[in-house]
Amino acid sequence: xxxxxxxxxxxxxxxxxxxxxxxxxxxxxxxxxxxxxxxxxxxxxxxxxxxxxxxxxxxxxxxxxxxxxxxxxxxxxxxxxxxxxxxxxxxxxxxxxxxxxxxxxxxxxxxxxxxxxxxxxxxxxxxxxxxxxxxxxxxxxxxxxxxxxxxxxxxxxxxxxxxxxxxxxxxxxxxxxxxxxxxxxxxxxxxxxxxxxxxxxxxxxxxxxxxxxxxxxxxxxxxxxxxxxxxxxxxxxxxxxxxxxxxxxxxxxxxxxxxxxxxx
Amino acid sequence: xxxxxxxxxxxxxxxxxxxxxxxxxxxxxxxxxxxxxxxxxxxxxxxxxxxxxxxxxxxxxxxxxxxxxxxxxxxxxxxxxxxxxxxxxxxxxxxxxxxxxxxxxxxxxxxxxxxxxxxxxxxxxxxxxxxxxxxxxxxxxxxxxxxxxxxxxxxxxxxxxxxxxxxxxxxxxxxxxxxxxxxxxxxxxxxxxxxxxxxx
Numbered sequence: 001x002x003x004x005x006x007x008x009x010x011x012x013x014x015x016x017x018x019x020x021x022x023x024x025x026x027x028x029x030x031x032x033x034x035x036x037x038x039x040x041x042x043x044x045x046x047x048x049x050x051x052x053x054x055x056x057x058x059x060x061x062x063x064x065x066x067x068x069x070x071x072x073x074x075x076x077x078x079x080x081x082x083x084x085x086x087x088x089x090x091x092x093x094x095x096x097x098x099x100x101x102x103x104x105x106x107x108x109x110x111x112x113x114x115x116x117x118x119x120x121x122x123x124x125x126x127x128x129x130x131x132x133x134x135x136x137x138x139x140x141x142x143x144x145x146x147x148x149x150x151x152x153x154x155x156x157x158x159x160x161x162x163x164x165x166x167x168x169x170x171x172x173x174x175x176x177x178x179x180x181x182x183x184x185x186x187x188x189x190x191x192x193x194x195x196x197x198x199x200x201x202x203x204x205x206x207x208x209x210x211x212x213x214x215x216x217x218x219x220x221x222x223x224x225x226x227x228x229x230x231x232x233x234x235x236x237x238x239x240x241x242x243x244x245x246x247x248x249x250x251x252x253x254x255x256x257x258x259x260x261x262x263x264x
Numbered sequence: 265x266x267x268x269x270x271x272x273x274x275x276x277x278x279x280x281x282x283x284x285x286x287x288x289x290x291x292x293x294x295x296x297x298x299x300x301x302x303x304x305x306x307x308x309x310x311x312x313x314x315x316x317x318x319x320x321x322x323x324x325x326x327x328x329x330x331x332x333x334x335x336x337x338x339x340x341x342x343x344x345x346x347x348x349x350x351x352x353x354x355x356x357x358x359x360x361x362x363x364x365x366x367x368x369x370x371x372x373x374x375x376x377x378x379x380x381x382x383x384x385x386x387x388x389x390x391x392x393x394x395x396x397x398x399x400x401x402x403x404x405x406x407x408x409x410x411x412x413x414x415x416x417x418x419x420x421x422x423x424x425x426x427x428x429x430x431x432x433x434x435x436x437x438x439x440x441x442x443x444x445x446x447x448x449x450x451x452x453x454x455x456x457x458x459x460x461x462x463x464x
Contacts, residue, residue: 179391180341218400218441221311230308230325234342238397239441248309251338 015062023061023115027152030111031059031123032144035151041066043084043126045137048074050084050126052097058146059088059121060114064095066125072097074128074135081106084126090118097125173260181250183257185243190264192237198261199233199245203254207233211262214243231255265357268301268321271312276304278326278362281355283346288407288423290430292437296320300349302329302362309343326362333369335380341388345404347381348374348411352423374421382412382462386455393455396448398440403433405454412461 005011026032033041034056041055054068064086072084082101089095100107106127112119127141147155171190175183192211199207205226213220214237222233236244247255265280284298285291297319306325313320324332332343333350350370358366385408392399410429415421425433436447 179394180387182340182391184391184395221313223310223312225308228307230306230310232309232311234340236399238392238399238443242395242397244392246340246342248340248343249338250340251336 019061026146029146032146035145035147079131082128083124085122085124088121168264171262182246186241188241196263200259202258275306278302278359279355280357281353283349287349290433292434341384344384379462382458398443403436405451406433409454
């Protein structure tokens with residue numbers, strides 16, 4: 001049949017229908033612990049056991065509740081790397097919590113695409129190492145968390161803000177040398193054609209020039225006036241990154257460059 | 265002349281002469297035509313590029329031009345690199361009242377200023393060469409090398425250049441953007457030679 005009713009009176013709703021919807025709502029996140037619900041499946045270790053606190057996990061939109069203080073025993077039979085994982089099998093419609101270990105490195109988990117096919121997905125809840133006498137939880141290991149919408153928006157806001165602050169606005173450059181009263185700068189990490197330069201002289205004059213000007217010619221002159229006298233400002237750009245700035249009267253302190261701002 | 269007069273209608277033009285590559289007879293395929301203009305009752309200096317015909321005018325007030333010719337400390341070194349550009353250079357225009365001043369700089373004893381000029385040149389170009397950077401203006405080092413060699417053996421300072429130097433300069437102008445280390449090394453040798461002459 002080409003079409004099938006789902007949310008209609010009397011129609012049959014299959015678990016895969018709900019799973020697909022949750023999978024979509026969770027931003028097509030393959031699998032993860034749903035943030036903010038109960039204790040988010042926090043793990044702890046002790047007495048050769050790993051304890052998982054209460055939480056809800058979604059695997060391709062299929063929801064599983066892990067109840068309070070669910071415990072998994074670890075047999076101390078030598079030095080090994082291991083995972084505690086939740087297994088979802090759509091082959092036999094089962095869920096279980098188990099461990100998998102390896103001698104030399106953390107083992108691989110089976111992770112089939114349960115949206116497009118039937119199979120097995122092993123979701124890692126905790127990672128550990130053990131010896132014949134001890135069990136150590138890898139506390140640096142972070143499982144996937146399915147975050148709430150407001151959290152994601154807040155994180156995105158922070159990311160965008162950080163991006164804007166580091167890529168736009170003004171930066172003030174310090175010359176690496178001022179030999180012969182010529183200020184020499186290294187300009188890297190900016191697109192010249194998209195910047196506006198403001199060069200301040202000691203006498204308070206501001207000379208503004210677009211980056212496009214200097215990216216076209218190696219030596220550019222800009223005339224300016226100070227106390228009814230004409231001067232010019234010399235901009236010498238030697239690609240890819242060296243900029244020389246000085247006034248025609250750089251012998252006078254007032255006409256020397258005091259600051260270079262780049263507005264991006 | 266009409267163009268400059270139209271821009272500075274209230275100023276008297278004292279002189280206009282060819283400068284840069286034109287003055288030294290080394291015009292390359294990408295060379296602009298540079299002119300120095302000296303105006304009466306004008307304060308300071310201006311650079312006026314005329315983009316429609318590739319001409320550039322370096323406009324100086326009388327006092328500022330004299331400062332340039334006298335290697336005045338207040339001026340950026342850049343302007344003190346070419347005070348010999350008037351030697352043997354017949355101006356396109358020269359006001360009668362300025363003739364004496366112009367001629368005095370054309371005919372001055374170069375031995376009196378050569379060390380000052382060399383000092384400025386060495387300071388200016390060393391700045392870039394220390395960074396391993398080549399600039400277009402460095403072609404002047406080739407012409408200076410020949411001029412200084414001639415001066416030390418004959419006592420004559422002229423703008424004449426051998427065909428070999430001219431060819432070297434034109435090749436350099438076409439290739440300086442490649443920032444070849446060979447040129448950096450060659451210029452450093454020339455700077456060392458100029459230092460020896462200056463200190464002799």
